[in-house]
Ligand code: FES
């Protein structure tokens with residue numbers, strides 16, 4: 001087996017210019033977790049099926065297990081560790097709503113779920129429960145039965161509609 005070819009990547013990670021050396025064939029979630037120690041990004045399936053690895057890249061939620069790390073060059077990446085930066089108590093409104101509604105059990109799916117929900121509310125500010133359910137359908141949870149997750153996202157959407165966008169984007 002050939003040794004991995006190292007590459008150097010530069011991108012913006014959670015608002016900070018970041019440089020990292022990694023294997024050319026590495027996937028983005030591997031670099032975030034293993035090279036940058038941002039373990040809030042989970043690996044569930046590694047095949048684009050569960051959403052546990054969701055991050056926001058240039059403003060859109062993506063499954064980072066399907067993104068080559070090399071594709072992150074020059075991009076803006078937000079992980080769960082960076083979502084709440086600049087918000088009250090360091091929590092994005094979606095994170096605060098998950099805590100308040102008890103939308104978290106084991107927590108494994110939650111970083112990806114929260115990032116997907118934040119992206120949904122940004123794109124569809126007036127999303128109703130059915131729309132939210134559809135938008136987070138690619139994020140699987142084995143614990144909660146989804147009811148409290150949907151409660152949390154609905155609550156966050158309600159609050160974000162009521163507040164000036166500058167307070168939560
Ligand atoms: S780990 Fe990426 S979608 Fe499951």
Ligand code: FES
Pocket residue numbers: 103104105106107108109110140141142143144
């Ligand atoms: S809270 Fe356990 S998988 Fe969702």
